[in-house]
Each structure stands twice: as C-alpha cells, then as structure tokens.
C-alpha cells in the first residue's frame with residue numbers, strides 16, 4: 001500500500017501542516033475547573049508523538065453561558081492562559097512539526113442550566129431537545145457580549161501559543177442555532193432569511209479577525225444538520241460560500257446532537273459522510289477537512305484521492321491508537337489498533353460526565369499512570385480463554401516480556417467477539433480479532449486452539465501464573481417449557497448453532513436480545529451488493545428491491561421484564577439500536593413476565609398481571625443474562641498456583657470492562 005496524499009504537507013493560511021491527518025476536537029472530561037491538567041497534556045503529547053499533522057483540542061468554552069460540560073477546558077478568562085501555554089509548549093516540544101489548534105465552543109441552547117447555573121441563552125426561545133430546556137432569547141447586549149467572548153478567547157489562544165483557533169459551529173451549538181430557521185425565529189437583523197441568520201457568525205468572525213489579525217481561524221460546520229426543518233447540505237453549501245472569505249479552513253462534520261440519523265455509531269459505514277465535505281469543497285477555495293467515521297488510513301487516503309477533502313479528521317481512531325499516523329507512514333498497517341466505533345469508552349463516558357477511556361486502549365486519557373511496567377522476573381503465564389480479557393492480558397504481559405501461552409477450547413481466538421460482530425451494523429468488532437491475531441504473531445504468543453483445559457493440562461504446563469479468562473455461561477430462565485427443542489440461547493443464532501424461525505419470540509430485551517431482534521428482522525433481506533446488482537441491471541424495480549433491502553420476512557417479538565429495553569447499553573448506541581428495532585417492525589413488549597413456553601405459543605403476564613398469549617410461535621430464544629464461568633478457579637488455586645480471574649470469569653462484564661481488567665492484570669504481573 002502506497003500513500004500518495006495522506007503524508008504530503010499542505011498549507012492553511014501561511015502555516016504548513018506536515019500531513020493530512022487531523023485529530024478533531026474531542027471533549028475528554030479531563031480539565032479541572034476549566035484548567036489544563038497533566039492528564040490532558042499527557043494525552044496530547046502522546047498524539048503529537050504519534051504523528052498527526054494537527055491536533056485540535058476542546059471544545060473550550062468562551063463564556064460561562066456556553067459551557068457544555070463540567071470538565072471542559074476554559075478560554076473565558078486570562079487566568080487560563082498560562083496553563084494553556086504550558087500545554088502548547090509541551091505538545092510542540094513533543095514533535096517539532098505538529099500544529100495545535102484550540103476549538104472555541106459555545107453551547108447556546110445546548111448548555112444545561114444545572115451546569116452553567118442559569119438559564120441558557122440562544123437566538124430564540126425554542127425548546128432544545130438536547131438540553132431539555134427552553135433558553136432565554138438573547139438580547140442585543142447578549143449578542144455583542146458573546147461575540148466579544150469569541151474574539152477574546154481567540155486572543156487568549158493566540159497568546160498561549162496555539163497555531164490556530166477553530167469555531168465550534170457544528171452539531172447544533174450556538175452558531176448553528178443562529179443559522180437554522182428551526183431555532184432562529186428572530187425578527188430583528190439577526191433573524192429572517194439565511195443572509196440575516198448568518199449575521200451573528202459573520203460579525204463574530206470579523207471581530208475575531210480584527211483581534212488576531214494574521215492567524216488561522218477555522219470553522220467546524222455541520223455539513224447537513226439532519227434535523228427536520230433545519231439546514232440541509234444545500235443551505236450549508238451556501239453558508240460555506242458566504243463565510244469562506246473570512247476563514248482559513250472548513251472542518252466538515254455531520255449533523256446535530258439531536259438528529260435521528262446516526263453519526264458516530266459503528267453502523268455508520270466508514271466514509272459515509274465524506275460527501276458532505278465534497279459538497280463544500282466544490283464551492284470554496286480554502287482547505288476542507290472531512291470528518292466522522294474515518295478510522296482507517298486507507299479510507300482516509302481514498303477520500304483524499306477522490307478529491308473530496310484536503311485533510312482527514314481521525315478522532316476516535318487516534319484515541320484508540322495515537323501512533324496510527326506514524327504506523328501508516330511506516331507502512332506498518334497491521335500493527336494499528338483500530339477504533340471500532342463502539343463509543344463505550346469515549347462518547348458514552350462524555351454523557352455520563354466521566355473522563356473518557358477506550359475499549360481498545362486502556363491507557364487512553366490516563367497515559368502516565370497506565371504506562372507499561374517493567375517486569376521484575378520473566379514468568380511463564382498460562383492464559384485460559386481467548387476472549388477479549390484473555391487476549392488483552394496476554395498481549396500486555398507478552399509485550400512486557402513474559403512468556404505467554406493461550407489455551408482456547410474453540411477452534412479460533414476471539415471468544416465473545418466472534419458473536420458480537422455478527423449482528424447487522426456491528427461488524428467493526430471483527431477488527432479486534434484481526435488486530436489481536438497480528439499481536440499474537442508479533443509477540444510470539446503460543447496459542448493452543450481446540451484445547452479444553454483440565455487440571456491435568458495445568459499440571460503438565462506448570463505455569464508460574466494463570467489468567468482464568470473463561471468468560472461466562474448463559475443463564476437459563478426458570479420458565480415452564482424452557483427445555484423444549486425449539487428454545488435456544490440467543491447467541492447460538494449468531495454462531496449458527498440455532499436456526500432462525502418465521503415467528504420468533506425473544507425473552508430478554510437487553511443488549512443481546514436487541515441485537516438478536518435486529519438480526520432476525522433483517523434475516524433474509526437483500527444485501528447491499530445484491531441490491532446494487534439487481535437495480536443496476538434493471539432486473540428488479542427499485543421500490544421492490546428497496547423493500548427487500550430493508551427487512552426480511554420474519555416476525556419478531558421482544559419481551560422484557562423491566563419497564564425499559566437495553567438497560568446496560570451506552571446512551572449513544574442505545575437510541576440507535578432501539579430506533580432500528582422499531583423501524584424494522586419488531587414488536588416490543590416491556591413489563592412482561594413470561595410464564596410458559598408451549599409448543600407453538602408463549603404465555604406471559606402483562607403489567608396488569610393479565611395472562612396474554614403469543615400464538616403460532618415457531619422459535620423462542622432467551623437472552624436473560626449470563627453468569628461467570630469460573631469452575632477452574634478454586635482447583636487451580638488449590639494447586640498453589642498464582643491464578644487470577646479476569647473478565648467475565650470474575651463477574652459478567654462489558655467488553656470495555658473486560659479489556660481494561662485484562663490490561664491491568666497483564667500489566668501487574
């Protein structure tokens with residue numbers, strides 16, 4: 001693989017950017033009352049060393065009214081300049097040619113009253129579906145003050161040694177709120193047609209330009225708001241044309257926070273939103289960045305070669321692997337640890353008001369504390385189970401120099417990963433298996449497949465230490481009829497050990513039940529390849545093919561004991577999956593207590609305690625949780641061997657938790 005464009009330099013204003021990989025702004029939850037912390041410095045120093053052309057930090061709030069989250073970086077006061085300066089110096093010292101940009105943020109109606117301690121302000125009193133609040137309409141005084149806040153913040157960033165500032169005008173924040181007819185209902189000069197709605201951002205940029213003069217001002221733009229009644233890619237093209245003379249680059253991203261079109265989840269195909277960058281690139285002369293779901297340098301290169309953008313934002317990809325740019329440049333592509341767009345450690349933590357972490361990189365945002373420990377003596381380590389926890393523990397222990405051997409009862413590594421990548425839109429998880437396969441080979445980790453470990457195996461192997469990573473076992477609910485032949489454990493469908501029926505009932509509406517519902521509802525539908533082929537040759541009418549593309553013919557009913565579905569799913573993924581379940585016509589019944597499974601029916605009590613029956617059922621699946629599979633623990637311990645349970649063998653855990661534990665165990669031994 002040769003990169004023709006990705007590692008060529010380009011210019012923004014008069015500044016050369018050494019390559020075309022940009023790390024976009026991502027709130028990490030690491031600032032301390034607005035101030036830069038060591039963890040923030042460590043995070044970005046590592047990414048600077050990793051080779052990206054420019055790192056954008058933030059969003060950094062320009063005024064308390066705009067503060068979006070508690071642990072955001074602040075640029076609203078001169079007192080923060082020295083900390084920011086320490087930050088830029090550390091990043092610049094880490095690599096000569098890295099550039100660092102400060103994203104200037106104002107949430108407007110997206111700010112939360114609980115966080116800013118007062119009613120948020122916005123162009124108009126339009127209820128925000130994001131902050132669940134109605135903002136106060138900005139007076140002229142408010143407008144002038146907030147515009148000045150942007151200009152003052154830009155000056156602070158310049159003084160602190162940033163190479164650029166970027167206005168966070170995307171995702172439905174204050175700038176977008178002024179530009180959108182949905183949120184701007186003003187009748188003064190700041191509202192009305194698009195030209196007037198653009199007055200606020202235009203004046204703000206002009207004020208900033210006067211304040212910072214010959215200095216990079218970038219603008220992050222939603223390429224399409226993807227919100228009914230708001231701006232589409234058509235208006236956003238005009239917005240870009242109108243503003244481009246005042247700016248030095250556009251960073252084109254996707255829609256607003258409140259959109260119902262998924263933006264960041266793993267079912268968004270890689271590069272799906274590059275057309276938004278292209279739409280703007282066609283219209284303006286300044287550099288264009290393309291953003292969202294580009295986590296592979298090959299996709300980045302293809303986007304550049306297609307002429308859709310001048311640079312590529314890789315956000316979560318660089319959380320997962322800070323050294324992705326350098327590895328790609330060195331053509332060491334297999335060693336990249338890929339972001340899988342799970343959002344479990346990053347975006348979900350933002351909404352839980354916690355610092356970010358990462359499913360693929362347990363060190364992310366805690367670089368110093370979680371560095372690899374040197375080993376005191378080389379140990380012979382036996383890892384039982386090649387699921388996520390076992391693989392991570394093996395990788396880390398072997399990286400540190402231990403002699404590691406994996407024992408796996410199946411014929412392949414991956415454990416639960418082999419199941420979770422199967423449902424539609426979850427295929428990114430498969431990358432984890434590819435990545436671990438690379439590391440196993442690279443680190444000379446011995447793998448014994450098809451090996452069910454017994455105490456004799458342990459005795460014979462004679463390890464210094466054992467990581468017991470044997471995962472979990474399904475919990476069979478105590479329901480009359482559960483042992484009938486047409487009743488299956490949900491995950492067996494994904495491994496093809498259970499058939500798919502025409503009229504299916506799933507007991508358990510947690511993550512597994514929801515994934516299975518989607519799988520069953522889409523089962524037998526046309527694939528994208530088939531759709532393309534059949535419609536390209538006019539073999540099938542497009543509307544008929546479209547109907548076959550979106551769903552199969554199976555009926556699916558999802559039953560949940562609790563009032564809500566998907567209780568352990570992260571916020572950013574849950575709504576996407578539940579929306580999909582609804583769109584696919586799955587019948588969801590909450591607050592139900594299944595009492596009996598008959599040969600062709602399922603009986604349950606509804607929330608009023610009334611018996612109900614689902615008829616003509618031919619397959620039933622249970623997805624009612626798991627329990628730890630740790631039978632070997634006590635006997636191995638009795639043998640006097642140092643044994644640790646990790647992952648779900650210790651207690652049922654998410655993949656994120658299991659991998660973090662795997663990392664810690666592999667790093668401690």
Ligand SMILES: Cc1cc2nc3c(=O)[nH]c(=O)nc-3n(C[C@H](O)[C@H](O)[C@H](O)COP(=O)(O)O)c2cc1C
Nearest residue numbers: 024025026027058059292293294314315316346347
């Ligand atoms: C944890 C997290 C925090 C984010 N915070 C911001 C932010 O403050 N400002 C912003 O413009 N975008 C923010 N984003 C969006 C990212 O900049 C980026 O557009 C998004 O992650 C999609 O790109 P990716 O697929 O390369 O990660 C955030 C994303 C994540 C995952």
Ligand code: SF4
Nearest residue numbers: 339342343345358359
């Ligand atoms: S937590 Fe998941 S989505 Fe976030 S950076 Fe890590 S792998 Fe990517």
